[in-house]
Amino acid sequence: MEPRKPVQNLTETINSLLGRKAHFTSSWVKSVCDIIRSQRSKGPSIELKSANPKTSDSFGNKDDDLGGAISKIEDELAALTASISQLNIQRRQVLNDFLDLKGNIRVFCRIRPIMVGESFGHFRPVVAFDSSNVLLRLSDNKSKSYSFDNVFQPGSSQDEVFSEVEPVIKSALDGYNACIFAYGQTGTGKTFTMEGTPDFPGVVPRAIEALFKQAVDSNHTFLFTFSMLEIYMGNLKDLLIPQPRKAMDPMPPCLSIQTDPKGGIEIDNLVAIQVSDFNQALRLYRLGCQSRSTASTNSNMNSSRSHSLIRLSITCFNAPERERETNKVWFVDLGGSERVLKTKAWGRRFEEGKAINLALSALGDVINALQRKRFHVPYRNSKLTQVLKDSLGEGSKTLMLVHVSPKEEDLCETICSLNFATRARSIDLGTVDSTEKRNEREDAMINLQQKMKMVEEERRNVKRNIERLNEKLETLSRTGPNSNQQLDATHLSIGMPQPNLEILCNKTGDVPIGIMSQLPRFMRPTICSRRKSGVDYQNLEEKHIFPARRRRPVSHRAESVTFPVKGNSDYSSECSISRSSCVLGLNMKGSADIETEYSQDTSECDIKAVTFPEQETSPRGSIYQNAQLSHSEEYGNRLKNKCSPTNFMKVDKWLHLHKNEPSIGSYSYRSKRVLAIPTSEKKYGLNVQKQEHKLRDGKVHNCNFKKKEIFYPEKLEKQVDVEGIRRSILEEVIDKPQTLMEDCLSKDSRSGSKCVLHVIDGDLMIQKRDLVHCPLTVDNERGTSFSPNICGSTFYPDYDDNGVNLMSMIQAVKGETRCPDSFLPKNIGCCHVLPSDLDYSVVNPKEDSNVSLSSSAVEPDCQQVPAVIGVENSKKEDFDTSSRSSMKGTIPCPQKLRSQIAQLMVNPSPEELTTPCDKSQEYEQNAGILHLLRQKIQIVYFSALLGLGFQKLGYEHDFFYGLML
Ligand SMILES: Nc1ncnc2c1ncn2[C@@H]1O[C@H](COP(=O)(O)OP(=O)(O)OP(=O)(O)O)[C@@H](O)[C@H]1O
CATH class of the missing domain: 3.40.850.10 (Kinesin motor domain)
Structure with a gap:
């Protein structure tokens, strides 16, 4: 027998409720109906449309009655809603008039x-x-x-x-x-x-x-x-x-x-x-x-x-x-x-x-x-x-x-x-106001207040009616034929929404949604203490979530380092260098052209901080991590490129050294250290160590090399003997500050005829595998000029670990050895030396191709070092294999290289110290940030020599930013 209509409806309903597309069989539906019927006989909770047409009719009548009642209520609700809207407008107007008068x-x-x-x-x-x-x-x-408008006497209450x-x-x-x-x-x-x-x-x-x-x-x-x-x-x-x-x-x-x-x-x-x-x-x-x-x-x-x-x-x-x-x-x-x-x-x-x-x-x-x-x-x-x-x-x-x-x-x-x-x-x-006018105004205000009271009373009544009708409607809809259909559309929402606690972060939305769990981290203890919010509001649970802040011991104010100032200021007792300014400054720089008016007002003092080396447990930590908080991803990437941890660390360490030296500027080795930053660890002994290098091609190369001892002031005598080159570098830096500045600032030569050799900062970066740009500039035609990095540490470990290769590159670019002349294309723009994986890459700016120099076969102590060039990117065909073979050449022994470099450092020829660039390049370099940076470094450098503090030198974010360039 064909199932009756209601039962067919039930099938559809069950199907749609369960989200099933396939229909249930009629026998299954029938058995479900039987179960429900048997349940119904036990209690009145489930109303099921009967298969009996008679009963169905009676339900149909009931439906009509219910439908009529519901629509009546809905009409009433609509009228009341319109009325409450009117009253709202009225109330708002009265309130506004009242406030206008006030x-x-x-x-x-x-x-x-x-x-x-x-x-x-x-x-x-x-x-x-x-x-x-x-x-x-x-x-x-x-x-x-x-x-x-009103005076609250001393005894007045908060009410x-x-x-x-x-x-x-x-x-x-x-x-x-x-x-x-x-x-x-x-x-x-x-x-x-x-x-x-x-x-x-x-x-x-x-x-x-x-x-x-x-x-x-x-x-x-x-x-x-x-x-x-x-x-x-x-x-x-x-x-x-x-x-x-x-x-x-x-x-x-x-x-x-x-x-x-x-x-x-x-x-x-x-x-x-x-x-x-x-x-x-x-x-x-x-x-x-x-x-x-x-x-x-x-x-x-x-x-x-x-x-x-x-x-x-x-x-x-x-x-x-x-x-x-x-x-x-x-x-x-x-x-x-x-x-x-x-x-x-x-x-x-x-x-x-x-x-x-x-x-x-x-x-x-x-x-x-x-x-x-x-x-x-x-x-x-x-x-x-x-x-x-x-x-x-x-x-x-x-x-x-x-x-x-x-x-x-x-x-x-x-x-x-x-x-x-x-x-x-x-x-x-x-x-x-005259007294009369004032009285008039006061009367008007009293009238408005009364009117407002009346309107509010009426509003309350209407609202009560709406609530009553809503309840009625809900009851009817629950008992009615369409009980499964909520009357959402007509039901007036009186209550407040109950959304979950959620964070809305303007525009960028970078703040994590789950920030609530992180919220209870408190402001670092600076010289400003924290307000205890009156009597403790927090309950125990909150306390658990929000741990109490503790003031750090003064001896370890790692985030706020104070420098003595030898200025003539009466009251500037504190002077500090800011990590935060550094990062914030970078942020600012990154979008400096936008119409935004930045909150980090550089003209005003900031909470300053310096990162101590011991806090930098990870190269990607610290400020770099912070820098990654940048909100635009694109900008974040730019920032990553510009603000490598190395650069931050350089700055931090540099500042740290200053912090330990109240009398910066005397011609002591300590002051020279400003330009040759040691690491905080003494792990570079003169011992021979074995190190595994993973090459780009996946092979692993074991290589014996000597690690160099880091420059420490207390060991200076010994160091000088062993490492004359370093001392030379330092002396060069100190004796020729002007040269240093010039050289540090003017060596971006991707667009020119000269070459820049970018060298990994082995000292720090061998562990951390980051690239440091060492301003080692070479001009193919006019010779080489070497400019020690302001932080000066970039050169040393490379020298021992794979300095041979580095030196060979210098020699090559200088044209002192046959081999490099042949392998470096004439229009070469930039060489990247990557000692961390012992690969060198040479960038050809015009052809945009990368040539990598693999030093896998290099033994640092060998006098004959074969170098192999491999083409990295898709333009491999640009380099013929004959040029590869010609890349092999004789490279001087490390000792010889050492002395050559030392000579370069101590006695640079005027040409070597002159930037080989034409006037337009010079103009470019002097313009914009380079010019600014040049000025800043000069100021800071000379002030350091004179023993001045930084505070008065405009030592701001743009300075830090400049160092990242
Ligand atoms: N009307 C008042 N009744 C009772 N105590 C008061 C009242 N006004 C101020 N105090 C008390 O005076 C003290 C100082 O008040 P408070 O810290 O609010 O001042 P403030 O104006 O906010 O100061 P500041 O600008 O330095 O923050 C507090 O201990 C506070 O409880």
């Missing part, structure tokens, strides 16, 4: 209470106040009055303060950008107001809570993302990502401020974490607070030395009544304004204070210009105003909470703060 830039004053210890000393309050005025007693018969902030938060949910600032003298309670304590939570936690609450109340679905950064000495720092603690920790990506065509501001690489509830946001907020730069000052034991900015981005789709789809609220805990004379800050504290004051004054200028509706608003004067640009202007809500101290000794600072606040409020100053 002023889009509103300034409050909070007076700090007298603290416990203070009341025992000599204390005379100088501040009197009422609800909107502050009266300063300047002297016995003189006082000055300031007026504000009271927040009540003034709340309308702005509501406005933020309506799509307006908003900024809430805490401004004031250091120690007056800015952080207390913004962050609060667990017992007295401040504006930020309350505002976040309110935002989430209001979002739940709303009939829209919102998406919140949380970000937190600080501006420390003009640099942006993401507070939500792990800060490097060790030299080998990856450097955080560089934050840069970008402006979109519509004038919106975005911070590239700033981590934005999607948060779905208050607790998630709070957890991130606490985490960020812990990473803030704070330090003890004369005025505050735990003073914020930076501006901290919390950003909550709010996105809401399909809400036409909102001002914009995505808007943001900024909570800004500004650094404490301070008078340097008073705080007696010096060194870094002084620099920090200066940076804070500069930014504050720029902020004052911007707010003042906005208030006065000036045509030009000077946003660009500080990073702070650049970041906040789109949240400060028209259509944004701004709240400034100015904090003052009631103490007489702080009177000057109080005056400064109140003047700042007055400036920020200046729109009202020009048009001082």
